[in-house]
Amino acid sequence: MTDLPRLAANTPGLPCRNDPAPFFSTRATDRQYAAGLCGPCPIRLQCASYALDNDERAGVWGGIDLTARVLGCGTVGGFRKHRRRGEEPCAPCLHAHEASVTADRLRRLGVEHGLGGTTRGYWLHWRLGEEACRPCKTAQARKSADRRAQARARAERPRVASVTSGAADVPRGAPEGVYALAAAA
Incomplete structure (x- = not known):
């Protein structure tokens, strides 16, 4: 001793x-x-x-x-304890948290690459601050093109004219033969 x-x-x-x-x-x-x-x-x-x-x-x-040892500083658990106590995390805890988040993103990116590249993979590349690989870029480009095509199709779709035929007492979009009740005066 x-x-x-x-x-x-x-x-x-x-x-x-x-x-x-x-x-x-x-x-x-x-x-x-x-x-x-x-x-x-x-x-x-x-x-x-x-x-x-x-x-x-x-x-x-x-x-x-x-x-800090009692708090578990320098670990993800220490980071969480700081947050629960309403404290600003210390540098070792912040570093441990960032390393954990990065490791999780890399793990998930590996899963997305196993699927042949996905839009989620594209965004994981972006969050990691790196340029996306070709399969992930291709998946993102394909999804963007699909969304643009859907938007064009919606814009080109003919609008349904209102079917009131002059009858003011027919509720809009009601099945044929349904009429609105007269309001009590």
């Missing part, structure tokens, strides 16, 4: 001794700043070991943000 208090007392210039506030802040950005201060610390490994041996659950110890 590490005797951290003795080590810290005998080591001059430790950033955690000069200004301990960011090491135990509730703000993730402060804790990230504090973890960066631990980089050149000569007792960094002993500090981290001490925190893990003594089941510390809060603060930054030896460059490890234990508060």
Whole structure:
């Protein structure tokens, strides 16, 4: 077991001794700043070991943000926990989320390519920020052409004339022989 208090007392210039506030802040950005201060610390490994041996659950110890570890920072679960708490996700959680989304899109794109290229594949290429492959472009072009043809067919379709034949009391679109009831005065 590490005797951290003795080590810290005998080591001059430790950033955690000069200004301990960011090491135990509730703000993730402060804790990230504090973890960066631990980089050149000569007792960094002993500090981290001490925190893990003594089941510390809060603060930054030896460059490890234990508060973030409890949240699961750097994982998709950590990203979700930040969102549920109404916090802005920290950089590691945001990176983990983006990596997960990208991996899922690539997996789905593989499925679409297995089908020979689809419009969904075209849009997955677009979301990934890459140029679509030829089969996906072809599928998208085919769908666009079909939609344009359908729009032209709708525009060219003859309009049905209203069948009122002068009778004002026939409801519009009613079957033949149906008449509107007279309104009570």
